[in-house]
Amino acid sequence: MTIGELARASGFRVETIRYYEREGLLPRAHRWRDNNYRDFDKEALARLHFVRRAKAAGFTLREIRELLDLSLTPGEACGEVEALLSRKLAELDRRMAEMHRMRENLAALLASCRAGEAEGACPVLRAMRQ
Amino acid sequence: MTIGELARASGFRVETIRYYEREGLLPRAHRWRDNNYRDFDKEALARLHFVRRAKAAGFTLREIRELLDLSLTPGEACGEVEALLSRKLAELDRRMAEMHRMRENLAALLASCRAGEAEGACPVLRAMRQ
DNA sequence: CTGGACCCTGAAGTCAACTTCAGGGTGTAG
DNA sequence: CTACACCCTGAAGTTGACTTCAGGGTCCAG
Known part of the structure; x- marks a missing residue:
């Protein structure tokens, strides 16, 4: 190719x-x-x-290079590989949790936007304060 | 402050x-x-x-600035706001789906790593091919 | 009244992840 | 045989998100 x-x-x-x-x-x-x-x-x-x-x-x-490199290790030296992988997994979980919260925020915002605003200003600020 | x-x-x-x-x-x-x-x-x-x-x-x-700016719109001009928000939401969903797949990949990889390798090489390549 | 922790500005530097550029070879359809 | 789409390299440029630097003012504990 x-x-x-x-x-x-x-x-x-x-x-x-x-x-x-x-x-x-x-x-x-x-x-x-x-x-x-x-x-x-x-x-x-x-x-x-x-x-x-x-x-x-x-x-x-x-990081991607590291992950790819793992795939080429002989399978013997798996301990360090395991450590790296679980670090990445934990990190990924943290990011996914953040994204989930972000999604809730945006969805609520969109809903209230569609409902046509009881109050004066868009309630992003409320959503924003967590 | x-x-x-x-x-x-x-x-x-x-x-x-x-x-x-x-x-x-x-x-x-x-x-x-x-x-x-x-x-x-x-x-x-x-x-x-x-x-x-x-x-x-x-x-x-x-993008964050755009989101923050939405919070300051008078609530009147909500149509364009709504469009932007749903674009962001869809995008977020796409990214979350990607992350989910990535997570599965890494978790499977970690599991097989812990199980101590039946085959010669780490099975990342298999996981990699989707 | 001075030393150290804090504040200010504008400009330049850094790093990741590309993209563009300059200058050149290859391959094939008409 | 030439025009055009494709390939090559090394180097320089770009963008986003900061960080560092140079050069200076402020505030307060001892």
């Missing part, structure tokens, strides 16, 4: 894919011998899908 | 608070006439709490 095809398949731009390769989120792609073009496999596409989801979940590129 | 007190109460740094004021996330603080020090009220603290939660929920500063 050329970089352009991978871009179309993954939804990332060509330049971004090159950047990700440089940053170690993708393994250095193997090259078509004669023209020096990159040649990607299914694996690369799977990684990009993972990257997209991880980004949507709020992980940084550095 | 001085900026330093507000910083301690909110958990944001003094410099960050000045920056947020510049960027319109806080209203221009009123000043102690003689010494030109800012004087903040409870309202400012409430806004900063909201900012913290909104950031944790993945909103950008620009």
Whole structure:
């Protein structure tokens, strides 16, 4: 798969894919011998899908690289891996809880907005104070 | 309340608070006439709490400013407000769904990690392919 | 009345995550 | 054989969200 095809398949731009390769989120792609073009496999596409989801979940590129690197450890050195994973999980749970509260806030706000305002000003401020 | 007190109460740094004021996330603080020090009220603290939660929920500063600005609209011009809010809500739901999937991935990964690997390599790759 | 903790401003610096640029090679349809 | 879409590299530029810096005023405990 050329970089352009991978871009179309993954939804990332060509330049971004090159950047990700440089940053170690993708393994250095193997090259078509004669023209020096990159040649990607299914694996690369799977990684990009993972990257997209991880980004949507709020992980940084550095963290995503760490997660991806875990997948390549021999399975032996699993202790440190486990620690990292549970830290990430706890963090994710915290963020999800925040998002849930945020969602409640916005939904209540929207509802009262639709109900057409008893009071003078939108009640965001009330919602805001937690 | 001085900026330093507000910083301690909110958990944001003094410099960050000045920056947020510049960027319109806080209203221009009123000043102690003689010494030109800012004087903040409870309202400012409430806004900063909201900012913290909104950031944790993945909103950008620009979006947070938009949300805060909604709270100041007269309640009359509510239609456009409603549109913005439901866009944000939908977006939030998408992100929460992503995070949920991510969480499942990581939890499964952690479980198999703890179970001590039947196969050779960590099964992140499997989890990764969705 | 001085030392240290606090406040002010405007400008420059930093970091992550890209994007754009300059300058050049490749491949194929007409 | 040339026009056009694609590929390459290294370096510089951009954006968002801060942080640091330079240079200065304020306040109060000892």
